[in-house]
Amino acid sequence: MRLSLATLDRVRSGVRRPKFDPRALGIGIAHLGCGHFLRGHQAYITQHAIDAGSAGETQWGFAAASLVMPRVRDALAPQDGLFSVLIRDGETTTPEIVGTLREIIFAPENPAALIARLAEAPIITLTITEKGYCIDPASTRLNPEHPDIRHDLGAKVPKSAIGWLVAGLRERRARGTARPTIISCDNLPTNSRILRQAAIDFCGLRGDHALADWIQRISFPCTMVDRMVLATTTPDLADAEALLGMEDQAAVVCEPFLQWVIEHIDGPRPQWEAGGAEFVADVAPWEGAKLRLLNASHSAMAYLGGLAGLTTITETAADPDFAPLIRRFILHENGPTIAKGGPDPADYANTLFDRRWRNRGIRHLLKPIAGEGSRRLPQRFIAPLRENTLAGRPAPCTALALAAWMQYATGRDLHGEPIEVNDPLAAVTTGFAGAAPDRLVDLYLAREDIFGPDHPGRAALQQAMADLRRLGAREAARAAATRAP
Helix, strand or coil: CECCCCCHHHCCCCCECCCCCHHHCCEEEEEECCCHHHHHHHHHHHHHHHHHCCHHHHHCEEEEEECCCCHHHHHHHHHCCCEEEEEEECCEEEEEEECCEEEEEECCCCHHHHHHHHHHCCEEEECCCHHHHCECCCCCCECCCCHHHHHHHCCCCCCCHHHHHHHHHHHHHHHCCCCCEEEECCCCCCHHHHHHHHHHHHHHHHCCHHHHHHHHCCECCCEEEECCEECCCHHHHHHHHHHHCCECCCCEEECCCCEEEEECCCCCCCCHHHHCCEEECCCHHHHHHHHHHHHHHHHHHHHHHHHCCCCEHHHHHCCCCCHHHHHHHHHHHHHHHCCCCCCCHHHHHHHHHHHHCCCCCCCCEHHHHCCCHHHHHHHHHHHHHHHHHHCCCCCHHHHHHHHHHHHHCCCECCCCCECCCCCCCHHHHHHHCCCCHHHHHHHHHCCHHHHCCCCCCHHHHHHHHHHHHHHHHHHHHHHHHHCCC
16 A cells, blocks of 8 residues: 555554645645655645644645656655655654645656746745756856756756746746745755846846846745755665555655754745744855854764764764864864854754764765865865964864865875775876875865965964874874864
C-alpha cells in the first residue's frame, strides 16, 4: 500500500498528519525546484503555519515545478503530492505527513501549466541551488554566455529557472495580474536581489525593457534558510515504510532544527512565523552569521578533520582536539566580523554544539563540504582573516583552517598520500603539491582571484602552515586553540 489521499487515514496511529484536508487547499505559491529542501523546509513550515492558522490560511498550497528531471514528479504524483518528513534526532526518528504540495509539474512536458501558475500565484519561491541562477560569480550578474541562458534567449520553452521566471512574469504582465512577491530560498547572499537583477538582465538581453521596468517594481525579499535536509537513501525509504505502515517514495530526512529568516513582506502571505519563520527588516546579519559561523566552521572541520582522517561533522565537532578550536573560531575570530543585529555568537555556538552537531542521526559527511574551496573560502576564511589582521585581532584558528585547505587542495595529505580534490581551480592547486611551507603559502597568495591583492595575513598563514606540517592537524589545532590572544 502506498501513501496517497486515499490511504492517508490508514497511516499508522501516532504519525502526525495535516490538520486540514489537502484536497481543499488552494494554490497560492508557485515554486521552482521541487527537491528535498522544498519538502523538508518551506513546505513543512507552511504546513505548520496552516495548521496553526485560521480557515483563510488554506489558500497557501504549492504548485511545485521540476525543471530538469521528472523523477520527483514521478514519485509524488501517485501519492497526490503527499510525502513524509523523517526527523532524526539521535536514535529517534519522528515521521510527519506533509500535504501542502498540491500540484507537481514537470516543466518540459507541461510548460503552459507552469507559465499559468507563475502568472497567477501571489507568491513565487525558488530552491534551485546557487548554480541555477546562471550568474557570473565575480559580478553576481547574469552570465550571458551560460549555455542555458543562450538557449532561452531564442527558445519558446526555457531551460533555466531565470528563463521560466521571466516567461511567467511576461504572461503575468500581459494578463494584468498584480505583481507577486518573489522569494529566493537558496544559500546565496542577498539571494532575492541577485535573482531580481538576473531577471532584469535577461530582459535586457531580449531587448524587453518595458518588462524589465515592470520587474524592477516587484518585491523580492531576501531570506536566510537553514536546516539539514539529506539526500534520501534506500534505507531511509525502508524506515519511512516501517514508520508509516505503507510505502512513501518521496520521503525526506531532516534534523529537528530549522530556521527561516525573511525580510518583511507587504503583500498577502502565509503566517509563516506560526511555523517557525522569523521576519526582520534586514536579513544581512543573519546571512553573515550563517556564512561565517556555521558554513565557515563546517569548512574548517572538513579540512582539518579530513587531514586527521575523520569523516563526519558530528565526530569532528565532538573531538577533543578540534572542538576547542571551532569554539574559539566562532566566538573570538569570525564572530567579531559579523554585522550587529543578527544572532549572538555565543548562543549560536551553543546551538551548534549542543543541538545540531551532536545529533548522530544526521550523517553530515566532510568530503562534500571540502569541495569548491577556492569559491567558498573568500567569504568564510579569507575576508575574516583580513579584517581581523587589520584590526589587530589574532586569528590563529582561521589561519590554520586556511592552511589546511591549502594543503588539502594540493591533492596530497600531510603524509603525501593522494586526496581527491573537487575544486574549479584543482588543475592549478594540485600543481602546488610538494612545495615547502613558505613557498606554498606564497603560491596561493599570488592568486589574486582568490585572495585579492596584498592580503595582510601572510605571516599568520606561514606560521599556521609551518605548524600544520611540523605538528600535524591535531597538535596544530590544539596549539592554535590555546594560543594567547
